[in-house]
Amino acid sequence: xxxxxxxxxxxxxxxxxxxxxxxxxxxxxxxxxxxxxxxxxxxxxxxxxxxxxxxxxxxxxxxxxxxxxxxxxxxxxxxxxxxxxxxxxxxxxxxxxxxxxxxxxxxxxxxxxxxxxxxxxx
Numbered sequence: 001x002x003x004x005x006x007x008x009x010x011x012x013x014x015x016x017x018x019x020x021x022x023x024x025x026x027x028x029x030x031x032x033x034x035x036x037x038x039x040x041x042x043x044x045x046x047x048x049x050x051x052x053x054x055x056x057x058x059x060x061x062x063x064x065x066x067x068x069x070x071x072x073x074x075x076x077x078x079x080x081x082x083x084x085x086x087x088x089x090x091x092x093x094x095x096x097x098x099x100x101x102x103x104x105x106x107x108x109x110x111x112x113x114x115x116x117x118x119x120x121x122x
Contacts, residue, residue, distance in 0.1 A: 003046035004034045010048055021076060022058035033059035037072045052076045 001009070008029065011018070017026045035054045038044030041064045052072060054062070
């Protein structure tokens, strides 16, 4: 699958329209360029985090510039990052809860399990 197909697979259109990440112009899929935020010339990958939708004019104007790389990466990946962080936090919460439960269980065993019941016979 090409990087273009991958981008369209993960980004829904608004009734067949996409929005240029630079100028905000509404464009059809056929007129959209999927741009590498960090240009391939400088080692930019085809991975989703490095792709953005631009109109042909904005893509031609950008060329292989690194000028807006950091803001573009931040803007185009903020939702992805939030989703990933939420997933990691949920996993961490589950892990912490499991660890606390295990530690509490071990503490109870240590305190009560080591005490032998002694009954005095009268």
